[in-house]
Amino acid sequence: MPISLDYSLALHSSAAPCGVEADALSALQARFSDAKKSLFQRIDSGELGFWALPDGAHVAASKALAGGIGEEITDVIVLGIGGSSLGGRAVYEALGGPPELRDGRRLHFPENSDPWRLARLIETLDPTRTLAVVISKSGGTSETAAMLLVIRKWLRDGGCEMAKHLVAVTDPETGGLRALAEKEGLKTLPIPQNVGGRFSVMTGVGLFPCALVGLDVAALCEGAKAARELCERDDLLANPAGILAALHVLHTDAGRNMTVFMPYSDPLRATAGWFVQLWAESLGKRFSKTGERIEVGATPIPAIGATDQHAQVQLFMEGPKDKFTWFVRVGERAQDLTMPREEGQNAYLGGRTMGDLNAAQQQATALALAKDGRPSLTLELPKVDAFHLGQLLFILEAATAFAGELVGIDAFDQPGVELGKRLAYGLFGREGFEKDAAEIQETLRSIPTRRVE
Amino acid sequence: MPISLDYSLALHSSAAPCGVEADALSALQARFSDAKKSLFQRIDSGELGFWALPDGAHVAASKALAGGIGEEITDVIVLGIGGSSLGGRAVYEALGGPPELRDGRRLHFPENSDPWRLARLIETLDPTRTLAVVISKSGGTSETAAMLLVIRKWLRDGGCEMAKHLVAVTDPETGGLRALAEKEGLKTLPIPQNVGGRFSVMTGVGLFPCALVGLDVAALCEGAKAARELCERDDLLANPAGILAALHVLHTDAGRNMTVFMPYSDPLRATAGWFVQLWAESLGKRFSKTGERIEVGATPIPAIGATDQHAQVQLFMEGPKDKFTWFVRVGERAQDLTMPREEGQNAYLGGRTMGDLNAAQQQATALALAKDGRPSLTLELPKVDAFHLGQLLFILEAATAFAGELVGIDAFDQPGVELGKRLAYGLFGREGFEKDAAEIQETLRSIPTRRVE
Numbered sequence: 001m002p003i004s005l006d007y008s009l010a011l012h013s014s015a016a017p018c019g020v021e022a023d024a025l026s027a028l029q030a031r032f033s034d035a036k037k038s039l040f041q042r043i044d045s046g047e048l049g050f051w052a053l054p055d056g057a058h059v060a061a062s063k064a065l066a067g068g069i070g071e072e073i074t075d076v077i078v079l080g081i082g083g084s085s086l087g088g089r090a091v092y093e094a095l096g097g098p099p100e101l102r103d104g105r106r107l108h109f110p111e112n113s114d115p116w117r118l119a120r121l122i123e124t125l126d127p128t129r130t131l132a133v134v135i136s137k138s139g140g141t142s143e144t145a146a147m148l149l150v151i152r153k154w155l156r157d158g159g160c161e162m163a164k165h166l167v168a169v170t171d172p173e174t175g176g177l178r179a180l181a182e183k184e185g186l187k188t189l190p191i192p193q194n195v196g197g198r199f200s201v202m203t204g205v206g207l208f209p210c211a212l213v214g215l216d217v218a219a220l221c222e223g224a225k226a227a228r229e230l231c232e233r234d235d236l237l238a239n240p241a242g243i244l245a246a247l248h249v250l251h252t253d254a255g256r257n258m259t260v261f262m263p264y265s266d267p268l269r270a271t272a273g274w275f276v277q278l279w280a281e282s283l284g285k286r287f288s289k290t291g292e293r294i295e296v297g298a299t300p301i302p303a304i305g306a307t308d309q310h311a312q313v314q315l316f317m318e319g320p321k322d323k324f325t326w327f328v329r330v331g332e333r334a335q336d337l338t339m340p341r342e343e344g345q346n347a348y349l350g351g352r353t354m355g356d357l358n359a360a361q362q363q364a365t366a367l368a369l370a371k372d373g374r375p376s377l378t379l380e381l382p383k384v385d386a387f388h389l390g391q392l393l394f395i396l397e398a399a400t401a402f403a404g405e406l407v408g409i410d411a412f413d414q415p416g417v418e419l420g421k422r423l424a425y426g427l428f429g430r431e432g433f434e435k436d437a438a439e440i441q442e443t444l445r446s447i448p449t450r451r452v453e
Numbered sequence: 454m455p456i457s458l459d460y461s462l463a464l465h466s467s468a469a470p471c472g473v474e475a476d477a478l479s480a481l482q483a484r485f486s487d488a489k490k491s492l493f494q495r496i497d498s499g500e501l502g503f504w505a506l507p508d509g510a511h512v513a514a515s516k517a518l519a520g521g522i523g524e525e526i527t528d529v530i531v532l533g534i535g536g537s538s539l540g541g542r543a544v545y546e547a548l549g550g551p552p553e554l555r556d557g558r559r560l561h562f563p564e565n566s567d568p569w570r571l572a573r574l575i576e577t578l579d580p581t582r583t584l585a586v587v588i589s590k591s592g593g594t595s596e597t598a599a600m601l602l603v604i605r606k607w608l609r610d611g612g613c614e615m616a617k618h619l620v621a622v623t624d625p626e627t628g629g630l631r632a633l634a635e636k637e638g639l640k641t642l643p644i645p646q647n648v649g650g651r652f653s654v655m656t657g658v659g660l661f662p663c664a665l666v667g668l669d670v671a672a673l674c675e676g677a678k679a680a681r682e683l684c685e686r687d688d689l690l691a692n693p694a695g696i697l698a699a700l701h702v703l704h705t706d707a708g709r710n711m712t713v714f715m716p717y718s719d720p721l722r723a724t725a726g727w728f729v730q731l732w733a734e735s736l737g738k739r740f741s742k743t744g745e746r747i748e749v750g751a752t753p754i755p756a757i758g759a760t761d762q763h764a765q766v767q768l769f770m771e772g773p774k775d776k777f778t779w780f781v782r783v784g785e786r787a788q789d790l791t792m793p794r795e796e797g798q799n800a801y802l803g804g805r806t807m808g809d810l811n812a813a814q815q816q817a818t819a820l821a822l823a824k825d826g827r828p829s830l831t832l833e834l835p836k837v838d839a840f841h842l843g844q845l846l847f848i849l850e851a852a853t854a855f856a857g858e859l860v861g862i863d864a865f866d867q868p869g870v871e872l873g874k875r876l877a878y879g880l881f882g883r884e885g886f887e888k889d890a891a892e893i894q895e896t897l898r899s900i901p902t903r904r905v906e
Binding site: 002003004005006007008009010011013014015016022081082083086097098099100101103106108111112113114115116117118119120121123124138139140141142143145146147148149150152153176179180197230237238239240243257258264265266267273276277280281283284285286295296297299301302304305306307309310311312313314315316317318319320321322323333334335336337339340342344345346348349350352353354355356357358360361363364365367368370371414415416417419420421422423424425426427428429430431440443444446447448449450451452453 | 455457458459464466467468469539550553554556559561565567568570572574577591594600601602603606629632650690691710720726729730734738750754760763764765767768769771772775776786787788789792793795805808809810811813814820824868869870872876877878882902904
């Protein structure tokens with residue numbers, strides 16, 4: 001069964017007065033066709049590689065390499081950050097069960113320069129039973145480099161052969177990590193040069209860690225492939241990713257500059273984190289493609305239903321009308337729980353399942369928002385399995401790509417993080433960044449200090 | 454050492470051109486004095502109980518009850534949601550280490566009607582070695598009630614005596630859960646009637662679970678008490694919570710309606726989740742205190758540094774200037790890691806600590822934002838321990854309370870979630886909600902279905 005998109009509550013009606021008319025959506029057909037054409041020029045020229053990934057080119061290599069890892073390996077530390085970590089983690093959490101309750105081999109994603117989790121990992125794990133997977137296009141990302149330095153020493157001190165305990169997922173040809181891998185005879189998997197981090201889940205970046213814990217990465221790609229067919233439809237109103245992107249544009253124009261991403265599903269919590277990066281980093285841009293300073297971008301807000309009904313929904317219901325909510329609803333639960341009958345105030349729950357309760361809560365929240373003119377749409381997954389997760393991930397990637405084209409920005413770069421990196425190097429005293437260090441000191445001196453203790 | 458607040462980058466200067474002048478902050482002194490007076494009337498009248506909690510009235514009872522739980526209990530399931538779960542979880546994660554790598558007794562927070570985690574818990578744990586702690590003022594919260602029904606059956610089926618394996622944290626006098634506890638002889642702790650969920654971390658709600666795993670809940674309250682002194686200062690510019698609230702008002706007025714809460718600290722990830730509820734549910738309100746329809750509220754955006762430099766910072770740097778960022782910076786790390794020296798592109802890291810790298814990244818990100826007129830402030834914790842965490846939590850609670858008064862709304866209710874609850878009962882077929890069920894069907898019929906597969 002395919003994923004479905006219900007956007008009944010995203011368009012104006014008397015019962016859901018959100019102000020964006022159905023006609024406005026259909027009227028975007030021509031603009032969507034242009035956007036799609038423009039995107040496909042970049043895909044067809046080979047500039048953008050993510051559209052081809054559902055064909056599964058990286059499945060076999062990821063599975064083969066994972067299959068060669070011995071059963072003595074009980075723990076895998078994934079050394080990556082951002083797009084080198086979030087996709088694998090999303091799939092692992094969605095399909096592998098609650099990480100802290102898992103039997104068998106485990107993945108760990110320390111993903112930070114904060115030493116908190118990494119320190120505990122090397123205190124707890126046995127290096128001889130651990131595999132480290134370092135994921136970085138260049139190997140120069142400072143958080144990943146820092147984690148790798150620490151882990152390499154830990155492996156060496158533990159008497160572990162690097163070639164057996166360290167795998168590199170990196171650029172197929174260039175960069176410091178590729179060089180290290182060749183020098184030390186590490187096993188490697190390639191990150192294609194035309195695939196950016198946040199679109200890389202269906203390369204070794206996401207597939208290899210998940211294959212190591214036995215998840216069905218082939219089905220993930222098959223689901224993405226099935227979804228891709230839908231996302232290639234020319235008819236906007238038949239194209240789920242197109243509708244997502246077009247509704248995003250319409251609701252942004254109507255003053256709703258926040259995209260709430262709210263799965264009613266705990267296993268999709270990490271998927272929400274993955275989406276936050278995808279949406280924020282792709283669409284938050286200072287310049288248009290033509291170089292105009294526009295400072296655009298909707299802010300993604302992660303939420304989990306029903307949990308956040310007791311945290312954020314008060315704001316979503318009563319605060320400023322600045323949000324467009326994307327619900328994700330799940331049909332069948334992997335393991336549902338029937339509530340036993342007890343007398344008293346909660347007798348109404350008896351004999352029903354928690355999954356049914358959760359589903360009713362989702363529909364009720366969407367309706368309550370709609371009645372006050374607060375729009376939403378609902379992506380429905382028949383269940384959270386590899387196939388349907390692959391569908392979801394791909395539709396969201398395609399929607400992001402279409403949205404970028406519709407808005408007229410480049411959804412595939414991230415120029416805004418460079419200044420911060422440079423200043424951090426300067427502050428940290430890295431050679432070659434002395435000028436930045438001086439500039440920082442100059443800036444700091446010029447800012448009046450305001451501080452209270 | 455006290456927590457400190459550096460707001461140098463939250464006020465306009467040539468190097469940080471964010472447009473909000475220092476004079477504007479000082480000019481809020483009179484309004485702050487009124488807000489503080491108004492808040493203290495509610496505190497002194499007994500309407501608001503949270504201000505007294507740092508005195509530690511709930512410490513002894515929580516510790517005593519926890520001390521009576523035998524060592525055979527290895528796992529504790531906390532059955533609560535929203536304010537009945539987030540505070541305890543924040544303290545547990547911050548002070549207890551990464552939950553999935555913990556030795557010894559563990560806490561679990563399923564906090565949802567989604568059965569995903571609960572199903573796995575009852576599959577994995579041994580009921581005879583498990584304590585369930587149900588936290589709810591009334592016992593009628595449907596997610597909590599659902600989880601409790603399932604867990605009670607699991608305990609019964611496991612041959613466990615309810616009075617030994619179930620503790621209730623609930624209203625001291627009324628409600629279904631109090632009645633159940635009395636009928637079955639459960640041990641209980643009170644949630645004072647004048648303390649709302651999101652301000653309840655320093656009652657048994659947060660203290661009891663954390664005492665069960667040996668965390669220093671007395672020091673948590675002592676830290677809060679030390680911070681409370683600062684938050685009682687009349688001089689706005691000497692009062693950290695006052696400054697937070699006042700800067701929030703100024704930056705909201707300047708069009709920045711999102712509050713990014715970004716600790717450069719993994720142990721504070723769950724604290725960010727706690728803050729999201731506190732800020733969103735307290736300040737997102739449809740009506741002013743005087744009944745005017747105003748639909749206000751800043752949206753909290755959780756982020757973790759340096760991790761989110763590779764996810765959200767691109768948007769924060771280049772997107773719309775609609776955010777005011779609150780960084781949390783940590784002085785000394787509980788366990789720091791020194792990066793060994795290796796040749797090559799990452800040689801600059803050798804001999805330094807990851808904590809230092811993380812700190813440099815925080816400062817660099819704040820400066821990079823400031824240069825483009827994007828304001829921030831930084832709360833600095835000398836370290837993440839019970840005392841300083843208590844300070845942080847209390848300052849944020851006080852800031853929220855002051856902000857509510859400054860904006861002229863009631864920060865202590867949550868009327869907006871009632872409609873969704875009622876509709877969910879209707880959809881779920883709960884007795885007494887037949888009228889809502891009929892209304893929903895009527896509404897659904899009137900909305901054109903728009904769906905794509």
